[in-house]
Amino acid sequence: MMFAKQQVETANASWQEFVIEALIRVMGFSTIGFVLLIFLFLLREGLPIFYKVPLSNLFGMQWYPTFDLFGTLPLLLGSALITVTAILIALPLGVATAVFVREVAPDWARELLKPMIEVLAGIPSVVLGFFGMHVVAPLIRETFGAPTGLTVFTGALILAYMALPTIISVAEDALDAVPKSFRDAGLAMGATQWQTIWRVVVPAARSGITTAVMLGMGRAIGETMAVMMVTGNAARIPLSLDSLFKPARTMTATIAAEMGEVAQGSTHYHALFGIAIILFLLTFLINLLAASTIFKKHRRGGLR
Amino acid sequence: MSRYWVQRLGFALLGLTALAVVVPILVVIGIIVFEGMGAISWEFITAMPFDGMKQGGIFPALVGTLLLTLGTALVAIPIGVGGTIYLAEYARDTWVTRSIRLAIINLAGIPSIVYGLFGLGMFVLFLKIGTSILAGALTLAIMTLPVIMITAEEALRAVPTEFRTVSASLGGSRWQGIRYIILPQALPGIITGVILGLLRAAGETAPILFTVAAFFLPRLPQSPFDQTMALPYHLYVISTQVPGMPLRIQYGTALVLLALVLSMNLVATIIRSYFRRKRQW
Numbered sequence: 131m132m133f134a135k136q137q138v139e140t141a142n143a144s145w146q147e148f149v150i151e152a153l154i155r156v157m158g159f160s161t162i163g164f165v166l167l168i169f170l171f172l173l174r175e176g177l178p179i180f181y182k183v184p185l186s187n188l189f190g191m192q193w194y195p196t197f198d199l200f201g202t203l204p205l206l207l208g209s210a211l212i213t214v215t216a217i218l219i220a221l222p223l224g225v226a227t228a229v230f231v232r233e234v235a236p237d238w239a240r241e242l243l244k245p246m247i248e249v250l251a252g253i254p255s256v257v258l259g260f261f262g263m264h265v266v267a268p269l270i271r272e273t274f275g276a277p278t279g280l281t282v283f284t285g286a287l288i289l290a291y292m293a294l295p296t297i298i299s300v301a302e303d304a305l306d307a308v309p310k311s312f313r314d315a316g317l318a319m320g321a322t323q324w325q326t327i328w329r330v331v332v333p334a335a336r337s338g339i340t341t342a343v344m345l346g347m348g349r350a351i352g353e354t355m356a357v358m359m360v361t362g363n364a365a366r367i368p369l370s371l372d373s374l375f376k377p378a379r380t381m382t383a384t385i386a387a388e389m390g391e392v393a394q395g396s397t398h399y400h401a402l403f404g405i406a407i408i409l410f411l412l413t414f415l416i417n418l419l420a421a422s423t424i425f426k427k428h429r430r431g432g433l434r
Numbered sequence: 435m436s437r438y439w440v441q442r443l444g445f446a447l448l449g450l451t452a453l454a455v456v457v458p459i460l461v462v463i464g465i466i467v468f469e470g471m472g473a474i475s476w477e478f479i480t481a482m483p484f485d486g487m488k489q490g491g492i493f494p495a496l497v498g499t500l501l502l503t504l505g506t507a508l509v510a511i512p513i514g515v516g517g518t519i520y521l522a523e524y525a526r527d528t529w530v531t532r533s534i535r536l537a538i539i540n541l542a543g544i545p546s547i548v549y550g551l552f553g554l555g556m557f558v559l560f561l562k563i564g565t566s567i568l569a570g571a572l573t574l575a576i577m578t579l580p581v582i583m584i585t586a587e588e589a590l591r592a593v594p595t596e597f598r599t600v601s602a603s604l605g606g607s608r609w610q611g612i613r614y615i616i617l618p619q620a621l622p623g624i625i626t627g628v629i630l631g632l633l634r635a636a637g638e639t640a641p642i643l644f645t646v647a648a649f650f651l652p653r654l655p656q657s658p659f660d661q662t663m664a665l666p667y668h669l670y671v672i673s674t675q676v677p678g679m680p681l682r683i684q685y686g687t688a689l690v691l692l693a694l695v696l697s698m699n700l701v702a703t704i705i706r707s708y709f710r711r712k713r714q715w
Contacts, residue, residue, distance in 0.1 A: 158519075158525065161583070162534055162537040171556045174555065239449075258462070261465070261466065354546055355670060359673070386550075390644065394559065413544055414544075420539075
């Protein structure tokens with residue numbers, strides 16, 4: 131009797147475990163499902179634009195939805211200009227800070243810096259946008275004489291700081307993955323620590339640093355609120371030399387600013403979803419490239 | 435000896451760069467605290483806004499954000515932690531597992547406004563939930579998943595293999611080992627990940643623009659199917675859409691949002707450092 135009861139109990143337990151494990155598996159797979167769902171729904175609402183409106187219009191120079199002009203070129207260029215400028219600011223700052231934190235800083239400085247960078251990662255973008263509007267934009271206006279101070283440069287500056295936590299933490303991991311023997315070898319050759327850092331350690335971490343920059347770029351392209359609040363949102367082609375200190379408009383800001391006012395199912399509505407498809411594919415591509423360097427885990431020689 | 439001077443100069447320069455990263459963060463927080471303090475009062479936190487939001491408080495926005503965060507947690511925590519357990523403890527290194535990882539990395543990279551459109555397309559329109567807390571929480575939950583999963587997996591992987599082998603050698607099943615040995619050990623790390631994910635959700639504006647947010651709604655939501663105001667959206671509205679808004683109220687709202695998010699951040703940091711010191715392996 132005892133024996134039989136015990137057997138029933140174990141059978142029960144293993145049945146429960148089977149259910150739990152199946153559930154956990156489903157949850158693991160759900161992430162793939164979510165990516166597919168997101169893409170599916172973007173396509174569902176966004177694809178119509180590609181056959182409703184001729185391509186020459188879609189990739190034209192003018193975005194005036196009220197006149198049925200859906201030229202995404204100014205938005206694409208606006209996003210590109212702001213992102214590139216932001217990365218040009220963030221790359222040197224981020225890599226230097228990562229090198230400082232990982233290779234040079236005394237323990238107390240590291241203990242102070244890392245939580246501060248985490249704090250930066252946690253500040254909501256709308257708060258940074260608000261700060262940008264009220265503090266940074268007036269500064270830009272007075273320093274560079276831009277009429278409102280709401281310019282590409284203002285947006286890029288804020289974006290650079292938003293991308294920094296990503297860049298710093300990924301670059302730091304990359305530096306961390308460089309075997310200690312590399313550093314020892316550099317020092318043993320009579321190089322100073324400074325020379326070892328820039329001629330041995332950083333070059334060895336190059337692929338990881340590239341990943342860091344790409345992830346930072348993905349973050350910058352997708353940023354919405356802060357950019358919308360500080361770049362002035364003029365849908366013009368930013369190709370002249372002084373574009374940096376003129377307003378521009380990004381893809382993200384266009385969606386955020388206009389989706390609230392369009393009728394569901396209208397051409398304009400589909401056009402905004404069409405922009406979202408472009409954004410999705412862009413960030414997908416960037417992350418795929420970044421991930422391929424993560425997945426390689428290719429460390430050249432040396433023991434960890 | 436000159437190259438040692440180069441090194442000193444270089445290190446000093448690196449230190450200055452680090453300062454250039456940190457000082458603006460302190461300035462942002464400092465200015466918002468300094469300018470916002472004046473607006474903060476018991477009334478500001480607990481009163482309804484009135485007179486075109488130029489007077490009164492931010493109570494409904496604050497409650498809305500707390501409810502949204504709670505809803506996000508209810509959806510994101512089980513899926514996130516469950517999925518992570520699968521990845522860290524069960525999944526073998528196959529192409530399927532690699533696609534899951536790729537999916538996570540991609541979810542982490544999708545722009546927040548695209549999540550907003552997805553939420554609008556799927557939850558609000560297709561499933562006909564309407565503009566509501568539920569639709570917003572579901573949208574935010576999917577956005578939060580990768581943050582939780584990436585941190586939680588690190589926590590699970592940090593638990594030494596011996597814990598698993600010892601549990602198995604004592605006759606424990608795989609799930610028993612996870613439930614009674616691995617999870618308790620990894621819990622602080624998982625909680626940290628959850629808090630970091632949720633604080634991101636609490637501060638997001640773009641995903642809730644078209645799924646939840648009400649411009650002005652001076653009452654508390656009665657059910658998950660109601661619209662609500664939310665702090666980040668409220669800050670956006672009063673700083674860009676309402677002319678003549680007193681600056682004091684704008685800064686006060688920014689301060690409350692910042693304080694909410696930073697205090698969550700602080701809790702996460704404390705949990706992590708406390709348990710890291712206590713841990714015996």
